[in-house]
Amino acid sequence: MNKYDVAVVGVTGMVGSMILKVLEERNFPIKNLYAFASAKSAGSKIKFNNRDYIVEELNDGSFERHIDIALFSAGGETSKRYSPIAASKGITVIDNSSTFRMNGDVPLIVPEVNPEAVNSNCGIIANPNCSTIQAVVALKPLHDKYQIKRIVFSTYQAVSGTGVKGVVDLKEGIAGNGPKTYPHPIAYNCLPHIDVFLENGYTKEEIKMIEETKKILGDQKLKITATTVRVPVYYGHSESINLEFKKDFEIDELKKLLNCSPGIVLQDDPANSVYPLAVNAEGKDEVFVGRIRRDYSVKYGINLWVVSDNVRKGAATNAVQIAELLIRKA
């Protein structure tokens, strides 16, 4: 079996350290691992497969060695500056930031949905937004079979989506202290504000969900709107998704289709209080789908409740799955 030289950029962050964990769990075939972070974390140690690694400061010379794949998760600015450098050295970058996601020559990949896009990369592959990833895993089989016409997203997103500082803000808020990261308290509150606001009144997070969903499903004609909300949950994004189809469906057949689709676990037995829950999704890689029911307000519509671990499937696991596509192709 081939082994690969892999770099993780932003290795001390929440997603970066989860990427290490997922690489271990999935026995990703690694020859040499390079751990990069900012100057602040340089010199600290991380553990990988029971071996210590010294974290190196990321700089212009970081990619002057043989690396096959670099998983970036150090924020948009770092990606913007260093991804092209890495790509120019022949390294395939899997970038977790939003920087390149909408670029025409950057594939945006969820392996259960559009794995074939991996073949058209020019050195950079983008990992989608957390709330988009879990949504499209559930939407893909439905769109293939019933043709989605319109989507209304309302999200219930965990503070870990903001990284360690989001988790700290909720913990501190529960302890009675004011917020440092969010503009308002997140403890016992819902903030309809994720990422920055744009001119049109939408947040960048909402526009990401709209545009990334179209790109990943490969359908620019999809009609989509979104309201994204931060809730006092540590791990696991939940989503209320309303769908309108072009084609009719049998609800039992639709449930069966979801149940048999890759990456999805159906949890839909309301009589026994079985439905997807953030606290149950934590630590798992699947997308959990339930509360599936016909929407009688349109001709062919349904409502869904979709939950997944935003740090794993919403970020780290999806990035590692993309790396797996790359080496399968190689």
Add this chain to the structure above:
Amino acid sequence: MNKYDVAVVGVTGMVGSMILKVLEERNFPIKNLYAFASAKSAGSKIKFNNRDYIVEELNDGSFERHIDIALFSAGGETSKRYSPIAASKGITVIDNSSTFRMNGDVPLIVPEVNPEAVNSNCGIIANPNCSTIQAVVALKPLHDKYQIKRIVFSTYQAVSGTGVKGVVDLKEGIAGNGPKTYPHPIAYNCLPHIDVFLENGYTKEEIKMIEETKKILGDQKLKITATTVRVPVYYGHSESINLEFKKDFEIDELKKLLNCSPGIVLQDDPANSVYPLAVNAEGKDEVFVGRIRRDYSVKYGINLWVVSDNVRKGAATNAVQIAELLIRKA
């Protein structure tokens, strides 16, 4: 000024005690107050306008005295049994349970929306569901002007909607103890399960939102769907509302219309992180509306974020406002 004999049934519960508080705050003209509760609470004392009252056990003889208005908030079973008895004695019942809401001869009233319905009561007036009340306050002026075609509700509902035991479940959950009231932990979690599940996969709460909205707005042709979710918030329901209109609108004109409509406070300045928040709505009587933006996925649509104190405007305040309509009429 006339004064009235008023009974509060379920006076020791979360909504009952808030009704007393709101009656005081609004200087409701009371001659005699009667405080009723179950046998469990009978004999205990409550304070009203600095006077002590002994809580009486509710029984078949409770209404054998002069009472003008009885505000019921003691659960569906108590309402079902005792409201008709009270009404038969000439008492006007304002009932907070869902028991009579959909009865053809029971008006379902939100004073900002359909105050005229008070005239057609046959002894019982129903107070709507908390999540419906705040929604219709925001929807009414929009429906009048732009004709709502379809509504998609996704709610973020506080544990106080379940009464004291919901609040206890969240507190205990935060302390690390398992749930006693909800089927799953509510701390750091979202439960897409409010009230019981029906055959069609919807919860009763979702059907209440759908049917009560139609009844209060007086439009059975409205297309509505809903997903109702309990979140780890103590007070204040938040709602993501997606609307499709029949008529076009100017977004600034629409905001102005909401701002000038009764019971609504516009909080819509995203550039300064101003939008409705549950923790800010607590203790207030208004319905807060923000995040207003055009939905580009339909011809004439918007998204809204609507927040209100579910125990006050969603229950106690609305009930007292109905009582005020009754005495204004008298």
